[in-house]
């Protein structure tokens with residue numbers, strides 16, 4: 001990872017954006033088909049602002065408690081927020097309306113609570129469905145085998161918009177070893193899309209982190225979530 005974290009935040013933002021562009025090109029995908037979500041958990045607001053000045057437009061947070069004051073600190077700055085972490089049902093109410101996309105819907109019950117709270121607030125919440133693509137016992141997310149049926153149930157919730165899938169693949173030593181998992185997520189999204197479930201879109205694939213976002217883009221990612229390669233190693 002050390003090679004990834006040389007230079008200033010501004011230089012690293014530029015470097016990640018350039019690598020995203022070349023990966024799009026290699027994959028024969030139009031420029032701008034992939035959006036960078038900067039994963040900013042544990043990163044201080046002033047360093048996040050450095051990143052925004054250098055070109056970051058989407059900030060992704062993992063914990064409600066940490067995210068709320070940060071969102072407030074950026075109230076004068078035009079950035080979008082995405083929620084990336086595991087979301088507890090009792091915290092849903094405080095995030096409704098703040099995040100463009102919640103990447104981490106990992107149960108029908110959570111989707112139902114987001115729907116209920118969005119309805120109360122009179123808004124519509126876009127979400128991604130988190131998939132445990134490696135069927136790892138300790139990891140959150142729907143198993144690929146169960147997700148299609150769950151999506152048909154969640155499609156009935158009228159205050160959420162299902163926009164696609166998200167995954168965190170099993171840890172691998174080399175980025176290329178993550179490729180089969182990314183490919184599998186893409187195929188799963190295509191299978192769900194083929195069902196033409198009313199109101200369900202499968203346009204977004206949130207996959208790829210500092211180590212493997214270029215491979216994820218080659219396999220169809222539309223949102224990559226990158227932390228360490230921009231802000232350096234987290235020590236917390």
Ligand SMILES: *Cc1c(COP(=O)(O)O)cnc(C)c1O
Nearest residue numbers: 039084209210225226227228229
């Ligand atoms: C922290 C985090 C990331 C970014 O990970 P890096 O390896 O630091 O790029 C991406 N997605 C989620 C869900 C995260 O929690």
